Amino acid sequence: MSNLRSLSFDAIIIGGGGAGLRAALELAKSGKKTAVLSKVFPTRSHTVSAQGGITCAIASADPDDDWRWHMYDTVKGGDYIADQDAAEYMCSEGPKAVFELEHMGLPFSRFDNGRIYQRPFGGQSKDFGAGGQAARTCAAADRTGHALLHTLYQNNLKNNTTFLNEWYAVDLVKNANGDVVGCIAMDIETGEVVHVKSKATVLATGGAGRIYASTTNALINTGDGIGMALRAGFPMQDMEMWQFHPTGIYGAGTLVTEGCRGEGGYLVNKDGERFMERYAPNAKDLAGRDVVARSMVMEILEGRGCGEHGDHVFLKLDHLGEEVLGKRLPGIVELSKTFAHVDPAKEPIPVVPTCHYMMGGIPTNVHGQAIMQDADGNDQIVNGLFACGEAACVSVHGANRLGGNSLLDLVVFGRAAGMFIEGALNEGIEYLDATESDIESAMKRMNRWNESEGGETVPELKRALQNIMQNSFGVFREEENMQKGVGQLAELRERIANAYLPDKTNAFNTARVEALELDNLMEVAEATAISALERKESRGAHSRYDYPDRDDVNWLKHSLYFPADKRLAKRDVNFTPKTVDTFEPKVRTY
Amino acid sequence: MVTNITNFGRSGLSDWLIQRVSAVILALYTLFIVLYLLFNPGLDYATWSGLFAQTWMRIFSLLAFVSLSAHAWVGLWTVTTDYIKPTGIRVGAQTVIILAIFVFLVWGIQILWGA
Amino acid sequence: MLQVSIYRYNPETDSAPYMQEFQVDTQGRDIMVLDVLHLMKEQDNGLAYRRSCREGVCGSDGMNMNGKNGLACITPLSEVVKNGKLALRPLPGLPVIRDLVVDMGLFYKQYERIQPYLQNDTPAPAIERLQSPEDRDKLDGLYECILCACCSTSCPSFWWNPDKFVGPAGLLQSYRFLADSRDTATRERLSELEDPFSVFRCRGIMNCVAVCPKGLNPTRAIGKIRDMLLANAT
Numbered sequence: 001m002s003n004l005r006s007l008s009f010d011a012i013i014i015g016g017g018g019a020g021l022r023a024a025l026e027l028a029k030s031g032k033k034t035a036v037l038s039k040v041f042p043t044r045s046h047t048v049s050a051q052g053g054i055t056c057a058i059a060s061a062d063p064d065d066d067w068r069w070h071m072y073d074t075v076k077g078g079d080y081i082a083d084q085d086a087a088e089y090m091c092s093e094g095p096k097a098v099f100e101l102e103h104m105g106l107p108f109s110r111f112d113n114g115r116i117y118q119r120p121f122g123g124q125s126k127d128f129g130a131g132g133q134a135a136r137t138c139a140a141a142d143r144t145g146h147a148l149l150h151t152l153y154q155n156n157l158k159n160n161t162t163f164l165n166e167w168y169a170v171d172l173v174k175n176a177n178g179d180v181v182g183c184i185a186m187d188i189e190t191g192e193v194v195h196v197k198s199k200a201t202v203l204a205t206g207g208a209g210r211i212y213a214s215t216t217n218a219l220i221n222t223g224d225g226i227g228m229a230l231r232a233g234f235p236m237q238d239m240e241m242w243q244f245h246p247t248g249i250y251g252a253g254t255l256v257t258e259g260c261r262g263e264g265g266y267l268v269n270k271d272g273e274r275f276m277e278r279y280a281p282n283a284k285d286l287a288g289r290d291v292v293a294r295s296m297v298m299e300i301l302e303g304r305g306c307g308e309h310g311d312h313v314f315l316k317l318d319h320l321g322e323e324v325l326g327k328r329l330p331g332i333v334e335l336s337k338t339f340a341h342v343d344p345a346k347e348p349i350p351v352v353p354t355c356h357y358m359m360g361g362i363p364t365n366v367h368g369q370a371i372m373q374d375a376d377g378n379d380q381i382v383n384g385l386f387a388c389g390e391a392a393c394v395s396v397h398g399a400n401r402l403g404g405n406s407l408l409d410l411v412v413f414g415r416a417a418g419m420f421i422e423g424a425l426n427e428g429i430e431y432l433d434a435t436e437s438d439i440e441s442a443m444k445r446m447n448r449w450n451e452s453e454g455g456e457t458v459p460e461l462k463r464a465l466q467n468i469m470q471n472s473f474g475v476f477r478e479e480e481n482m483q484k485g486v487g488q489l490a491e492l493r494e495r496i497a498n499a500y501l502p503d504k505t506n507a508f509n510t511a512r513v514e515a516l517e518l519d520n521l522m523e524v525a526e527a528t529a530i531s532a533l534e535r536k537e538s539r540g541a542h543s544r545y546d547y548p549d550r551d552d553v554n555w556l557k558h559s560l561y562f563p564a565d566k567r568l569a570k571r572d573v574n575f576t577p578k579t580v581d582t583f584e585p586k587v588r589t590y
Numbered sequence: 591m592v593t594n595i596t597n598f599g600r601s602g603l604s605d606w607l608i609q610r611v612s613a614v615i616l617a618l619y620t621l622f623i624v625l626y627l628l629f630n631p632g633l634d635y636a637t638w639s640g641l642f643a644q645t646w647m648r649i650f651s652l653l654a655f656v657s658l659s660a661h662a663w664v665g666l667w668t669v670t671t672d673y674i675k676p677t678g679i680r681v682g683a684q685t686v687i688i689l690a691i692f693v694f695l696v697w698g699i700q701i702l703w704g705a
Numbered sequence: 706m707l708q709v710s711i712y713r714y715n716p717e718t719d720s721a722p723y724m725q726e727f728q729v730d731t732q733g734r735d736i737m738v739l740d741v742l743h744l745m746k747e748q749d750n751g752l753a754y755r756r757s758c759r760e761g762v763c764g765s766d767g768m769n770m771n772g773k774n775g776l777a778c779i780t781p782l783s784e785v786v787k788n789g790k791l792a793l794r795p796l797p798g799l800p801v802i803r804d805l806v807v808d809m810g811l812f813y814k815q816y817e818r819i820q821p822y823l824q825n826d827t828p829a830p831a832i833e834r835l836q837s838p839e840d841r842d843k844l845d846g847l848y849e850c851i852l853c854a855c856c857s858t859s860c861p862s863f864w865w866n867p868d869k870f871v872g873p874a875g876l877l878q879s880y881r882f883l884a885d886s887r888d889t890a891t892r893e894r895l896s897e898l899e900d901p902f903s904v905f906r907c908r909g910i911m912n913c914v915a916v917c918p919k920g921l922n923p924t925r926a927i928g929k930i931r932d933m934l935l936a937n938a939t
Contacts, residue, residue, distance in 0.1 A: 040755070040763075040765065041765075041813075041852075043763070044758070044765045045757075046758065048762050048851075049758050049762055058832070098833075099831070099832055102834060103825075104823060105822060105823025105882075105887070107841065107848045107885070108841075110836055111838070112837075112838060113835070114837050115833065115835065116833050140848075146849070146851070147848060150848070154822040155822055157821065158822040189802055218759065219756055252760075254759075335760060338761065338781075459746070459750070503751035507715060507717055507802060508802050508803040509753070510754070591898070591899070591903065592900040592902040594900060594901055597901045601899050601901070602898075602900045602901035602904060602905035603905070603935065606931070607939075671865075671901075671902075672865040673865070
């Protein structure tokens with residue numbers, strides 16, 4: 001296929017969300033030949049939907065705030081499988097990254113003294129859990145993600161970043177040594193397929209919430225980077241760890257920020273009882289998201305759910321008054337009216353735990369370099385491949401991410417990856433060029449779809465996949481049901497391998513994009529399913545009826561899923577931060 | 591910044607201001623004429639001619655003519671740039687408009703001061 | 706059954722655009738227009754439209770529904786359907802790529818032209834730049850723009866001069882930076898706008914205000930820019 005046109009860059013960043021744009025900005029400033037390749041115009045990326053804020057110890061709400069407290073909360077929130085060197089890096093570098101955003105123009109809300117407004121979020125504490133609730137989440141009303149993404153896009157325009165907008169990355173190209181040397185990508189508008197050569201390929205493709213039937217995630221969150229990396233044979237870390245956000249709007253799945261509870265809202269069951277007081281006597285509604293989501297499901301299962309079918313609970317905000325709602329949560333008022341037909345100033349919002357965030361992903365170090373394991377189980381850097389943002393598992397979120405930590409993750413590690421790649425490019429990178437057959441193998445699945453001549457279509461297969469995941473890998477999990485799910489997925493994989501793309505035209509063929517996305521959903525779903533089945537304990541977001549307790553003896557580890565033989569290995573968690581003492585695992589209560 | 595050479599004031603801001611000021615002058619002039627006609631129901635040539643023989647009325651009228659010319663130029667220039675896309679036809683139309691406005695203005699001055 | 710009439714055009718197979726009729730079974734529910742499109746795409750996989758967040762914040766699915774621009778994902782059928790019928794067309798005034806997908810190039814170019822980023826020539830402090838809540842309040846109603854192009858593509862002035870008139874979306878963003886107490890490039894920004902097209906093609910007909918899915922008011926922002934230009938030049 002030497003007839004493919006090729007494009008060459010020093011670095012190609014796949015994904016135009018917060019992490020991708022932050023990495024791109026760093027590289028564009030350095031003058032490296034960089035391009036952002038995004039399947040949507042960058043401001044349509046899912047970062048735009050982030051509401052509540054970016055958690056960071058900038059010492060605005062509390063002048064004595066300390067990034068170490070934030071680090072403690074993060075490690076505890078992650079149920080102790082967050083890498084402590086990574087959490088240390090994120091929390092200590094965070095303020096710099098947030099101030100940079102402000103200098104770029106991000107319109108943060110303000111306190112009277114002119115400093116950035118911070119609100120309380122779940123799992124936040126002062127003084128390593130001893131000083132009560134902290135207010136550490138920097139916010140631009142309840143549109144922080146929107147403000148952040150637009151600010152980053154704007155500053156990329158300022159720095160003349162090259163954008164390949166509405167281009168879809170199909171698969172990674174590896175050379176004979178197994179180094180990643182670029183990707184195959186399609187210009188969606190024209191259908192042209194191009195070989196993109198690059199010395200550094202950054203996967204910033206975000207999450208994959210669309211593997212579930214009910215999710216707060218955008219329709220574009222199909223785990224494209226995860227799928228590409230898995231097909232290229234690279235392992236995935238902690239893929240069983242999926243966060244179910246306590247407050248997705250019942251029926252619609254759209255997110256209602258944790259900031260609602262941060263501003264004083266709380267959850268009630270059908271008796272009007274503030275039930276979180278029973279489950280988390282101290283933090284109450286601001287306990288970790290996994291804890292709140294499980295408590296909600298318990299209430300529903302025990303018959304105290306609200307509504308005709310008793311299948312949701314209520315989020316009460318009316319006591320906050322119209323002024324606070326209008327000033328601090330204007331977007332939530334809009335969303336509630338549109339999707340729940342409820343005015344939160346008058347009535348409570350019906351909510352239910354909804355798939356929200358993938359804690360797992362491509363294992364990386366703090367520089368964004370992708371990691372695999374050699375035959376002896378030692379970490380090994382993957383040459384040429386980088387990941388940041390939700391697609392990556394650094395891991396700062398461990399088994400459960402704290403609210404507001406994802407935006408911080410994006411900018412801190414996007415920036416870190418950009419800085420590292422700049423340095424590496426300055427030192428000089430040379431990899432073998434990809435051969436015809438290397439490119440050919442990256443073209444395989446694209447060709448498969450283009451040559452398909454009949455079979456099941458994409459929408460029905462996608463629905464089947466989402467239902468399997470929803471039914472077998474939800475908030476509570478259990479061996480038998482997961483076994484069943486894994487079996488169904490194996491069967492589904494066969495069906496997808498024989499599926500049919502009826503429309504083979506070139507101009508803006510969204511059906512082709514959706515077909516290619518389905519392959520990625522399949523990869524993510526299977527990695528999730530097998531990892532969940534194999535982790536025989538309950539930790540953070542992964543809760544099993546059959547193994548209800550945390551098992552630190554066997555599972556104080558990352559899981560590492562290998563796609564070639566669908567095997568789950570373990571990888572050590574880092575317990576050696578550089579400047580603070582190790583946070584030893586403790587029983588996690590709120 | 592979009593450059594233009596055929597609009598009246600060479601800047602959108604001055605065009606905009608001229609359009610508004612001239613509109614006010616034209617409104618006052620129109621109001622004056624309407625009221626004058628209302629309060630002089632049996633108007634004859636001598637009275638009408640007498641009105642225009644006074645210097646202040648001639649100045650007021652000239653001001654209105656100049657305003658009308660500027661107002662028309664700004665307005666019609668805008669219309670031509672909106673709806674006439676081929677450059678040759680547009681420049682042609684603009685030239686015709688400018689010439690016509692010039693002719694009407696000079697003619698108007700001649701009527702006012704000529705007699 | 707809902708009768709949907711939708712604009713179809715595939716440059717590879719159609720010589721000209723046409724309207725196609727669909728019967729969609731909504732099961733009597735008051736779903737969003739985007740949900741209707743999903744149901745139609747299951748009938749005809751080749752139907753092309755943009756979508757992403759499906760909650761009205763990404764700005765992908767701006768389109769013309771029964772004659773009015775809006776976001777399909779937050780427009781319930783009860784708000785647009787007339788006499789059991791729904792007509793869907795691409796945003797007016799921009800070149801059509803395929804079906805409901807338009808080429809937004811001109812729209813983005815006008816956005817880029819107003820230098821949509823904070824400019825401040827003073828050295829940045831070690832922490833954030835301070836801004837009073839009152840100064841921050843001035844950005845409300847401006848920064849929330851999602852670049853969906855509903856406003857600019859409902860504006861006749863933008864239809865006639867999309868290459869010269871910045872359009873309501875771009876001007877709203879222009880004022881977002883003019884109004885920011887942290888931005889120091891006010892003079893430079895204004896000098897780029899005083900020509901007869903960039904701002905002054907606005908005739909104040911407020912189509913933009915009528916369609917903005919976020920409830921923003923570009924006409925008011927344009928008025929403020931005009932006031933600033935006037936104050937600066939007289």
